């Protein structure tokens with residue numbers, strides 16, 4: 001007990017900071033899907049609070065009124081049962097369950113019916129879960145992106161969820177509930193983001209060693225910016241195709257020798273790892289490491305220590321020396337499609 005009280009403030013703070021974490025909360029719903037799911041959560045919560053209050057009030061009354069008092073030897077009258085009471089405590093829960101079930105079932109069917117959501121402006125994105133990163137293929141365009149999901153605001157985005165290996169789950173708490181990515185099956189989901197901003201997403205199904213770091217970002221931008229983004233991802237601007245500085249040109253060579261079999265930039269490259277066409281605009285490396293030169297070098301040299309079990313090999317000093325590493329990092333930093 002002593003430890004409980006000592007740990008209490010700590011766990012409380014941890015709990016609260018978890019809730020307040022920017023845009024990673026289902027309790028701060030954005031857009032129609034999250035809002036309707038939130039109202040269902042609140043409906044269930046109110047009903048549960050009502051039940052708890054009623055039960056506790058009756059419990060306390062019974063405790064106080066019917067307890068044994070000193071000197072009182074009276075034995076209450078024995079009864080076999082009470083049909084009226086049993087009727088009441090069967091009917092009330094049935095009634096509460098109906099109040100809970102009707103909107104829940106209706107909303108579940110409405111949200112699951114993705115085809116109804118397909119209007120002219122809707123865009124479709126195929127989301128493939130990989131151990132331990134996310135691939136976003138924009139089916140209306142010729143664009144594949146890794147880790148950062150750019151979407152236009154106030155536009156319906158329909159997702160086709162798939163997996164290349166094990167079961168993952170696509171979850172952006174502020175925008176919608178979670179949905180599984182199952183190998184061999186395509187699951188649907190849709191949502192809409194009313195406001196510009198960054199919404200954090202997570203893999204919500206234990207999928208292996210690196211699962212806890214399988215984070216991604218949803219970047220909601222205004223529709224014009226989105227169009228520019230799409231156009232520039234399809235045909236990257238000069239700085240991506242032809243590195244500007246001498247150092248970056250050297251970096252591009254290092255990239256072509258070591259990385260291009262797994263990573264694409266523009267049209268060229270493999271797809272074992274995330275597409276890096278707009279890597280310079282990430283806020284995180286591999287979904288969870290703060291973006292920066294030192295961290296990037298750390299990732300390129302020791303990816304297995306940072307995210308155990310992921311599919312990227314490390315590059316030691318014999319493979320890529322310090323000078324080549326600096327050039328490579330300069331090249332990667334320049335991979336931007338929205339800003340110069």
Ligand code: HEC
Pocket residue numbers: 131132133146147210254255258259260261262263272273274279282284285286287300307310311312313315328
């Ligand atoms: C065998 C395939 C393979 C090779 C070769 C490879 N990578 Fe990777 N890389 C991956 C995979 C897979 C990931 C995703 C790791 C994860 O997050 O689980 C990744 C992730 C990354 C990331 C983080 C991407 C993001 O969106 O945040 C960067 C940056 C990166 N690699 C750069 C490089 C560079 C530079 C090279 C060459 C020096 C290289 N990689 C070579 C497979 C590879």
Ligand SMILES: [Cu+2]
Pocket residue numbers: 129130132167168169203204205206207211214
């Ligand atoms: Cu996963």
